[in-house]
Amino acid sequence: MPRDLSDNCTELIAILKEYYLCPVYALEFTLGFLGSLVVILGYPLCLQEWQSTNVYLYNLAVSDILCVSALPRLSYLYANHMEETSPVNCVLNRYVLFVNMYSSVLFMVLVSLDRYLLLRYPSRNHVLLTPRVAVLASxxxxxxxxxxxxxxxxxxxxxxxxxNGTMCHDFASLSQSWGLLVYSLGLTLVGYILPLVALFLCTRKITSMLKKQEEAFNQRATSFRKPLRIVKIAAYMFLLFYLPYHVMRNVRILSQLVGGLSGIAIEQIEAVYIVTRPMAYAHSVINPVFYFMMTERFRELLLARFHQLRRVIRSS
Structure with missing residues (x-):
């Protein structure tokens, strides 16, 4: 007898968890943890005077390292076909992942705003460019x-x-209720769409100001092209990585509420939703690039410390 299509979909979900989520989460942890750890340890050791940008990037690094530290546990569970049976681990894991997701985009907005204000006030005489205000904003x-x-x-x-603590569901499977859908949609709007719009507005503002400066100070404006590129990359990164996940999360919740959908269709939606989940955490791997692109002084001091350490090791 031919196999039921629903069995094939169930097998596909199991395959995605073991052979997709498991290795991708492990890879994201391996790459993201090291980059964030360098910033968390390097900033206090290398930077004697912190600027507002350093404060925001340090908080972003803390958020990222917390996020990727939750991924090995998930990778292990998926690899061994196990469910999380610890209520504390279940809730804490979900909490850490989503705190990172929405704090990351907000901290990147603060970084972008900081770059815009620095372009407008190069002497850093604006109150929002002070480290004290940056700490408060963080x-x-x-x-x-x-x-x-x-x-x-x-x-x-x-x-x-x-x-009874026997299952640890993902966000979209926590409750088959309209309340969860309303919360998910609200979180998508407040936590993702509005900050993303702010990122693109910063890009537009920086672009406009650079054009004005080019007319009067061509050489000086050219030196500020890097902040514009960084803000653009950040905006498109969050658009590329977050949008598929947020769309599929809400579609997944909705698919469990509306009638008329077959079990096969619901499981197919779940399969696509699973594919988008690691994408939402991929920014934690890329964010360390921003730490080094936006803080040249830190990069120079870190390399100097590295060469100094290497000379000490060789001499010993």
Whole structure:
């Protein structure tokens, strides 16, 4: 007898978890952890005077290293066909991943705004370019993101209690309720779309200001092309990595609520949703590039420390 198509879809989901999620999460951890660790250890050791950009990038590195540190556990579970049975690990893991997702884009907005203000006030005489204000803005960002995550914790705890701790569902499977869909859509708007719009607005503002400066100070404007490229790359990175995930997360939740969809269609949607999940964390691998592109002084000091350490090792 021919095999049921639903069995094929179920097998596809299992294959994606073992042979796609497992190795990709492991790779993201391997690449992302090292880059973020260099910044977390290197900034305090190399930079005696921190500027506002350093504050934002350091917080971004902390967010990234927390995110990638949650991936090995997921990779191990998928590789061994296991479910997370610890309620604490289940909730904490989801919390860390999504705090990173939405704090990263906000910190990159702050970095982009900082680049724009620096272009407008090269002497750093604007209050928003001071490290003290940068620390305050970073604290407010963490508070905002944690407020955004409060409903997620509620849904995760409720789902964990409902399954008696035997299952640890992903975001889109925490509850088959319209409330979860409303929360997911609201989080998509407030946590993703609005910050992304802000990133593109910063790109437009920097572009406009560079054009004005080119008319009067051609050489000086050319030196500010790097901030524009970095802001553009950041904006398109979050568009490329976050958009598929957010679309499929909401489609996945909706597919479990509306009638008329076959089980095969629902599982196919889940399969596509699974494909987009590692994409949402891939920025943690790329973010370290921004740390070195935007802080030339740190890059120079880090290389100097590295060469100094290598000479010490050779002499010993």
């Amino acid at each position: 604290v407010l960002t963490w508070v905002l993101v944690n407020i955004e995550m409060a409903p997620l914790i509620y849904y995760a705890l409720t789902d964990n209690a409902r399954t």
